[in-house]
Amino acid sequence: SQELEQSPQSLIVQEGKNLTINCTSSKTLYGLYWYKQKYGEGLIFLMMLQKGGEEKSHEKITAKLDEKKQQSSLHITASQPSHAGIYLCGADASGTYKYIFGTGTRLKVLA
């Protein structure tokens, strides 16, 4: 079965610093989604990537899908305390219509 591995598991950065979160799949990704979750709340959709080499940005967050479509990165520029939360990658599992999630990266931004 396909699995999504995220790294790092947790991250603490000083406000204003840049950071990158990675999501690696054991199989080809047909649709890769990034979500943000605040503790105890539901998931908020950030971005969706489908094509190899695709890159999307929203405010200070940029997500990329590599050419081989097995890894995605989420980059935050000039982090702010509002960026704190859990970042989850999700994907359409290869060969099925099942939706799977990574284990999440917990981000803390120190003011």
Add this chain to the structure above:
Amino acid sequence: EAGVAQSPRYKIIEKRQSVAFWCNPISGHATLYWYQQILGQGPKLLIQFQNNGVVDDSQLPKDRFSAERLKGVDSTLKIQPAKLEDSAVYLCASSSLPQDRGNEQFFGPGTRLTVL
């Protein structure tokens, strides 16, 4: 546009008791999902409905969990009897496209269940 609604937001029960969660998806969304998210883990799909039919329930512990989506709109998820390991956040999500790839899901706020 109203989002996905879930209730209750929090529930504390003792093991062997029963509990039910309710979800109202975004109007017009044909696909509805229930996920279980254990602390420190990503969400795990329990069941997926397409209108009022079950598309995937391969990870639903059917000896104790049940779900229905009558009339293809609201859905309820029931646990009977609950075990300690059922303590988790139960998330409901909906999407407009039926089983297609490239399908953004909209999530509700979740129900946090604590089993004592």
